Amino acid sequence: MTHTPLRLCVLDVDGTLVDSIHNIVAAMEMASGVHGIVCPPPERCRRVVGLELVEAVATLFPEHEDALHRRVAESYKQAFQTLRARPDHVEHLYPGALEALDALEEAGVILGIATGKSRRGVAAMIERHGLEGRFLTIQTADDNPGKPHPGMLQRAMVEVGAEPGNTVMVGDTSFDMKMARAAGTGALGVAWGYHPVVELKEAGAHVVIDAYATLTDAAAGVWTQIGGTGQCA
Structure with a gap:
């Protein structure tokens, strides 16, 4: 029987999940x-x-x-x-984010968060968008060195039992990509956030996507590229 390694997808928040x-x-x-x-x-x-x-x-x-x-x-x-x-406070999820989280979970991928946002801010975002229970590991700068230090990703992997070769960091800034590279994980950039695509690539992104609809396949491709399972279905 072939054992499928645990796969972990860690997402940034500001500029990746929500437009804030x-x-x-x-x-x-x-x-x-x-x-x-x-x-x-x-x-x-x-x-x-x-x-x-x-x-x-x-x-x-x-x-x-x-x-x-x-x-x-x-x-x-x-x-x-x-x-x-304030009653008019809003931080919209980017289009397709919920569907992408659903697709990853359906494929057996563990979800996590690594963000410079405070833990209080993450909790408020999760409650506002009904994301309770979606993320098995949540890492913030309240409890770890800030990005691009690899500490957040390293701690996330330890908490869920994932290996770097089967972990991918999804983010919109060069800090996310450098953190992923320093931790030995996949670095998956998103084009809709706060740093230009060229900077994501210069910082080590294995791939940059321009829509959440391609996230599941892109993550599988990154895992294959870095020596992980590559299986995401």
Whole structure:
């Protein structure tokens, strides 16, 4: 009897599962205003999505000291909570995301999350979109080194018992792709997020998809490419 190895698909959140850049920019503008500094334009904010929060703030405001970076990060958390509590708060799932999760689960793939979003933010996203019970492992920067350090993926694999050759990271930023490569897993980029496709490829993406409808087949192809099972049906 042939044993099919456990396959793990770990997804990023912001820019991969949900489109949240409008809330990220709004929260950063609010946090900057609290401390009397000017928030960079939205395009620069997009560049740091996925990083651990203090590192993201430091990247946006390199001219300021670490103590201010940490204060701005705390103000950002408070601002995001305020935005999340508003009745008009919205972070849409990208088209086809639910169907892709269904297809992966039907193929026997274990699902996980690895994100720079806070654990509280992930919990709110899961509740809002009815995704309870879908992700067997959830890794955030609250509990791990920030991306592109491989710690989130390494911990996810340990928690579910998966090997790097049968694990794929799905994300929209170069940080996701570098994390995957550092962990020895597949690196699957998505074209609809916050970093250009060329940067995903330069950061080590094995493949970049432009629609969720192709995710299951693309993951199978990546597993074959990196020496995993390749079986996803």
